[in-house]
Amino acid sequence: MAASDLSPATLSPEQTSTLFDILTHHETYREIEGFKQPGAIHAYGPPFQDNRSSTDSPVLQALLAKFVLQLPGLRDVSPSFWKTQVADLIDELCEAELSESYDKGVLGIRKTLATAVSALIEYPARGSLGAFPEKQERKRREYDTKNSDDVLQAWQDCLQEIVYGNLIEELFSKAAVTDDLEQHAGIVRGMHEFVVVNLASFMHYTLVLSPEGPALLRMIGSVHGLLPYSVIRQTLKVGNVATMISGVMRIMLAKVSVSAVTNWMGLSSGADEGMNLLQQIISQVLGWEKRELKSRATKIEKAKDGPPKAVLKELNDWIATRSRAEHEEARRQSKEQGHSIVTIILALSSQPTELSEKQHAQALEYLTLTLGVRDRQEIIRVLCSRNPDHLTVAIRDGVDAYTPMIRDVHQAVNLSDTVWDFERFLTDMLKISKPQGKKGEEKPPAVEDFVDLLHRHQSSSHKFIHQVCKNSKPLVEMWKAYVNTAAAQFRADAKAPTSSSLIPDSASPPRQLSEAFSHLSSEDQKAVSSEISAYTTYLRDLHAASATRIGSIIRREYSAPFGPGAYLARWQQLMDTTAVTPATPKGEVRFGSSKSVRDEARTDVDGETAGDGKEVKAMDEAEDSTPKMPDVTKTIELLGDRFREILGGS
Structure with missing residues (x-):
């Protein structure tokens, strides 16, 4: 039932379900x-x-x-x-x-x-x-x-x-x-x-x-x-x-360490007892990746035609010494001004922002690698080295x-x-x-x-x-x-x-949402009704597409780019709408759906591309065959x- 068939202040059961x-x-x-x-x-x-x-x-x-x-x-x-x-x-x-x-x-x-x-x-x-x-x-x-x-x-x-x-x-x-x-x-x-x-x-x-x-x-x-x-x-x-x-x-x-024994005996207190097997596995797996990422970052540091050492130092300092608020401010300016995060970091410092296209790409990769190294260090610290x-x-x-x-x-x-x-x-x-x-x-x-x-x-x-x-x-x-x-x-x-x-026992979210809708202004009700109508169509198409894919898989046609499940489309939508820094000094903010973002994501820790590109092609095909979530x-x-x-x- 279309929204226009109803009084603006009324939602049908289907519309209420969609709103929920x-x-x-x-x-x-x-x-x-x-x-x-x-x-x-x-x-x-x-x-x-x-x-x-x-x-x-x-x-x-x-x-x-x-x-x-x-x-x-x-x-x-x-x-x-x-x-x-x-x-x-x-x-x-x-x-x-x-x-x-x-x-x-x-x-x-x-x-x-x-x-x-x-x-x-x-x-x-x-x-x-x-x-x-x-x-x-x-x-x-x-x-x-x-x-x-x-x-x-x-x-x-x-x-x-x-x-x-x-x-x-x-x-x-x-x-x-x-x-x-x-x-x-x-x-x-x-x-x-x-x-x-x-x-x-x-x-x-x-x-x-x-x-x-x-x-x-x-x-x-x-x-x-x-x-x-x-x-x-x-x-x-x-x-x-x-x-x-x-x-x-x-x-x-x-x-099994001397510190573990002395802490247990009361001869010491708070001494680092080392790691157990579970923590050693966590530390070793993340440590392998950390070394590979660090190795790639070192190659950029040593490159003769790479970014100036002062630029790389500024990127390191931004990661290690700047506050969370300063990091969020840099992201905000990057999105509003249409500049890459590297350009904004340098603009907020005393370093020159003029980098060649190649140097900028290397600086952005260096920032990515250094952040990856720090992430693994922090996870190891919290899970494995905490006392x-x-x-x-x-x-x-x-x-x-x-x-x-x-x-x-x-x-x-x-x-x-x-x-x-x-x-x-x-x-x-x-x-x-x-x-x-x-x-x-x-x-x-x-x-x-x-x-x-x-x-x-x-x-x-x-x-x-x-x-x-x-x-x-x-x-x-x-x-x-x-x-x-x-x-x-x-x-x-x-x-x-x-x-x-x-959540209160008396809560009935769908019913109360319908009541909340009735208290909106007439203009707002029309806007919401329009979005609900588009979203209802989207849900129908989504479940129909999922049913088609499950049929293809059960018949073993090997033709579905990805499997059934409306949740996969919702998952992909969340990833696709994730904002990512521009790849160039000045440019549009990218998103998870951007081809360049997907290609970079499939680069292994050792710098080699994982797969032969067919996975990215399959994902692109999946994108084309999936109903697009409307703006709500x-x-x-x-x-x-x-x-x-x-x-x-x-």
Whole structure:
């Protein structure tokens, strides 16, 4: 129904749903972005502070309270786990002021992960805050997993049965009987195929198409090569649970140094105890990258035709000695004046700004490399070199809370085999994530390759679930209760289970948004209605395009540039709209969608281009085939703050 068919002060149910969609998408990302500011965690609320009645992050706080804090095991951690260890780690990472994509001229791993998380969690946020509507008639039928329409229908029917039916009980009961997927009901097999295709799509997009895919693969591969799988597997075979847990903890967390011993004996206090194995892996992987980046920066410093030494020193000083406010001011001037960040940094100093085109490009690369080096140094400092060591204490607290569950799992499942299954899966994933074929004719992996990967290894997870459900009734009852409680958060016909969420129980965001719209001026209502109408069309096109892609993948056509999932388009939109410094001394601000930004992002730490350009071409094709999100600036401007108030935000 078009907006013009209604009174300006009235929104149809579809328009209200669209408005809610727009504002949850914007609010979720705003909250995630806000965590780069120091002190953000201190305005969060439970579990980090108990005495707050409002929060600066209502969506994230609600999701944490309703789903994460209710998790078996995690709900039993000590209060200091959240209030001290986790809170301090988050705060210190914020205070470290890790680099911005704007300054580096590329979308880094942090931006890629932040946008990915935002695009994913906005869906449960929308479902739990706005309720999942119940269909009056729910009928099961036969579902063909080779038919995309059946797979999509099975997913929709499965959601209804989980939230409003008895499918949860059925799933647990059947899993206790068999680990064979074919023995489950058709609705479950169809839902399983939907999950496999979408998970494969996410993996393909993250590891192959996204600009930071090569960096993520390299990092995963490095960690995979350093983990002592064989030692861990042998330790997991120990029959006594206490001895087994102690052994694994010693392998991963023990610090063997003179300082560790003297601190423990009381002969010293606060001395650096060195790193445990987990921290050594983090430090070593980031250290390798740091050395490569530093090596490339050194080549620029030594280049005879490179930027003057004084210019490079000024860039170093800007990174190391200028305040956060000065960094933000430089970005503001760069965007407003249409000058690169390098030009602005030099203009704010006593250094001349006249650089040749080549020198400017080298100076910008030097800034990118130096920021990358500093980022890795800061992450290592916070996670690996901090005293007291919050990371190690947090892990120990978590293991203590999960010890009863670990004991039950150890008795129910062969954990050594589980680790072996995981190792084989990771090895296989790293192998297929690389271009395949003869040299010079390599092709990047397709979504179908990741679907095959998950199909090859799905029996491992089925076996694990079956063994737990068959051999440990306490675990089954515990997790069944949790899943039922989580599902109840989405019900529209009952009050949600109690939690520490700061969103008022009386809050009904869609209804209150409709009321807020009715209080706008006639002119503002027309502007918002127009944007809602365009966004409604966008959502329809988005889901239609996703349905087309899932059909192509299930039919194994190898023609879809990327996989299904409307969240992928939302994720890409967040990355595409990320501002990046101009590449030339004077020029337009670039964005994540710019070809030059994507090309630079696929440059490996050693300076070599990752891939042969086909991944960038595939991403361009994906861009062309994806509906473009319309401008909703006016809607956010007029109703964004009111939406936050409705959610209980400060």
